[in-house]
Amino acid sequence: MLFNEPHPLEVKVLTRRFEYPNAEPIGIDRFLATRGYEGFRKALGMTPEQIIDEVKKSNLRGRGGAGFPTGMKWSFVPRQSPKPKYIVVNADESEPGTCKDRIILENDPHRLIEGVLIAARAINASRGWIYIRGEYRYLIAVVDKAIEEAYQHGFLGENIQGSGWTFHLSTHSGAGAYECGEESALLNSLEGLRGNPRLKPPFPATSGAFQCPTVLNNVETYSAVPDIILNGGEWYSNLGTPKNGGTRLFCLSGHVNRPGVYELPMGFNLLRLINEVGGGVRGGRKLKAVIPGGSSCPVLKAEECDLPMDHESLAKIGSMLGSGGVVVMDETTDMVKAMFRIMKFYAHESCGWCIPCREGTAWLKKLLGRLDEGLGVSTDIDLANELARNMLGKTFCALGDAAAMPTISFVEKFRGEFEAKLKSAQAQAPVPGAQPLAVL
Amino acid sequence: MTFSPELEARFARMLRNYPPGRQKGALIPMLLYAQDETGAVTPELVQEVANRLSVKPVEVEEVIGFYSMLRRKPMGKYHVQVCTNISCLLTGGEELFEHACRKLGIGNREVTPDGQFSLEEVECMGACSWAPAVEVNYDFHHKMTPEKFDQLIDSLAKRQ
Numbered sequence A: 001m002l003f004n005e006p007h008p009l010e011v012k013v014l015t016r017r018f019e020y021p022n023a024e025p026i027g028i029d030r031f032l033a034t035r036g037y038e039g040f041r042k043a044l045g046m047t048p049e050q051i052i053d054e055v056k057k058s059n060l061r062g063r064g065g066a067g068f069p070t071g072m073k074w075s076f077v078p079r080q081s082p083k084p085k086y087i088v089v090n091a092d093e094s095e096p097g098t099c100k101d102r103i104i105l106e107n108d109p110h111r112l113i114e115g116v117l118i119a120a121r122a123i124n125a126s127r128g129w130i131y132i133r134g135e136y137r138y139l140i141a142v143v144d145k146a147i148e149e150a151y152q153h154g155f156l157g158e159n160i161q162g163s164g165w166t167f168h169l170s171t172h173s174g175a176g177a178y179e180c181g182e183e184s185a186l187l188n189s190l191e192g193l194r195g196n197p198r199l200k201p202p203f204p205a206t207s208g209a210f211q212c213p214t215v216l217n218n219v220e221t222y223s224a225v226p227d228i229i230l231n232g233g234e235w236y237s238n239l240g241t242p243k244n245g246g247t248r249l250f251c252l253s254g255h256v257n258r259p260g261v262y263e264l265p266m267g268f269n270l271l272r273l274i275n276e277v278g279g280g281v282r283g284g285r286k287l288k289a290v291i292p293g294g295s296s297c298p299v300l301k302a303e304e305c306d307l308p309m310d311h312e313s314l315a316k317i318g319s320m321l322g323s324g325g326v327v328v329m330d331e332t333t334d335m336v337k338a339m340f341r342i343m344k345f346y347a348h349e350s351c352g353w354c355i356p357c358r359e360g361t362a363w364l365k366k367l368l369g370r371l372d373e374g375l376g377v378s379t380d381i382d383l384a385n386e387l388a389r390n391m392l393g394k395t396f397c398a399l400g401d402a403a404a405m406p407t408i409s410f411v412e413k414f415r416g417e418f419e420a421k422l423k424s425a426q427a428q429a430p431v432p433g434a435q436p437l438a439v440l
Numbered sequence B: 001m002t003f004s005p006e007l008e009a010r011f012a013r014m015l016r017n018y019p020p021g022r023q024k025g026a027l028i029p030m031l032l033y034a035q036d037e038t039g040a041v042t043p044e045l046v047q048e049v050a051n052r053l054s055v056k057p058v059e060v061e062e063v064i065g066f067y068s069m070l071r072r073k074p075m076g077k078y079h080v081q082v083c084t085n086i087s088c089l090l091t092g093g094e095e096l097f098e099h100a101c102r103k104l105g106i107g108n109r110e111v112t113p114d115g116q117f118s119l120e121e122v123e124c125m126g127a128c129s130w131a132p133a134v135e136v137n138y139d140f141h142h143k144m145t146p147e148k149f150d151q152l153i154d155s156l157a158k159r160q
């Protein structure tokens, strides 16, 4: 089911088959009737180099968070290696603020399968897994059904469409761990291990799933590929900005009138996204801040939000495009509380493998918690900032950075709010032995 | 141990989904699917899964604590999960969680005395644009309000 009405400013590629409101996932018959698997049929007649070139030309960049160029990633796979090659789909979707992979899986699961098939063809893979977070159990059922249909119609299995090529695909359930969205932790989880990250290099392209060359991409990334092959990389690239091809799903949440998932061209203006597509800030209030791409991205002040949503523009002001989760905060938002809640998440989800992340998130949670409660001391603000800065770049995976970067931005950009909580606490001069406010 | 025929069929399929000799890959999904039938990851289940995947029981034990959905003690028949992460926080998720505590008369990760309901404050569940969100077992409920929450709980209570 689609949960929000589409908006006229949307450019529909990924969502072109969606109907609102529709109750059923798009089955194979309707998929085939709307040019489904045509991109894949075309890819069957192309060489791996041609497929990868087309994806390179499209300027498609990873939609999981890091924005790595997809065609380039595929080209790193050593196709001559005697080992089997694998495809892994990252459907762990757990970055706070992000709810987009879900609507692709739910509405158009065959689109993902088609994208996977094209990627598999490009690296001559023999098998793939769709790693879906455990909480998305109903979506596992939807995708399993689509996979079954694809087998029945000869798009999966042996001798696919008479090509002599064999490729198998299945779902794989996670069981509750944000860290398993990180690619190397995901691969460990896929092997039946704790989801701790791996030392890189080697990268998945050379040693991924079961130590074999692997392409690992986000759901939305694979889902863009069928239309790229069908209409050409250049066509797709032109939908976006020069270094950011195509469209992407923006998940608008928080204090907006029309929250929802909207497909917009890369480079769409953030203020327009909030005001025109999202119908403006709720209750006619003033905008205070925006998290532009999931909770790991440094927060933007309202006056920083008049900018195009592409990787370079956000990097230029010290943030990231991230996973497409745009969290809107109005003037009433308690920024200290918001940051504390975000840190509670990272402290809970740190896998404990790297000490700077395990200890850093735990201490930041304590510091931010007492600042939020009004029990902080004046050195806590700088201490939080310093602690976070000391975590940067010191861990196997980016979870430590993902916790540190928002902290630094909240503390630096909204320092006044942190100080105000100190002052109000001091003014009330807590009675010795008084119970602190309950914090859930 | 035996599971339902559907689950047995699923397990048989799952074992074929991993490269030869690497069927341990099925470990985490197998534990979760089995837990749905047994209610918790019991010592017997650990042994059973270890046997089926030809791994040592300790290899099963070591993953249980890592994954938040795997649990050693059963939760309620209806496991109510309320998200209070950022998008839900901004739209009343925290108040909703407090309301849920009062409505069910239990705290975080507790079970009602009759075993019907349990409650958990959870992290982002991918429903941010339709916040605040609640998941009961595997069913999502979007744009929740205290009133809608009460209706949901009352209708589940009647269903028992």
Ligand SMILES: Cc1cc2nc3c(=O)[nH]c(=O)nc-3n(C[C@H](O)[C@H](O)[C@H](O)COP(=O)(O)O)c2cc1C
Pocket (backbone or CB within 6 Å): A061, A062, A063, A064, A065, A066, A067, A068, A090, A091, A092, A093, A094, A095, A178, A179, A180, A181, A182, A183, A184, A216, A217, A218, A219, A221, A222, A397, A398, A399, A402
């Ligand atoms: C802590 C952490 C969590 C992540 N969670 C996800 C996730 O839930 N989904 C996702 O696609 N990528 C996630 N990523 C990014 C992946 O590591 C990886 O970059 C991505 O899946 C690659 O696919 P792409 O190139 O198509 O974006 C996460 C990264 C980190 C460090």
Ligand code: FES
Pocket (backbone or CB within 6 Å): A096, A097, A098, B083, B084, B085, B086, B087, B088, B089, B123, B124, B125, B126, B127, B128, B131, B132, B133
């Ligand atoms: S923040 Fe609650 S569902 Fe994402």
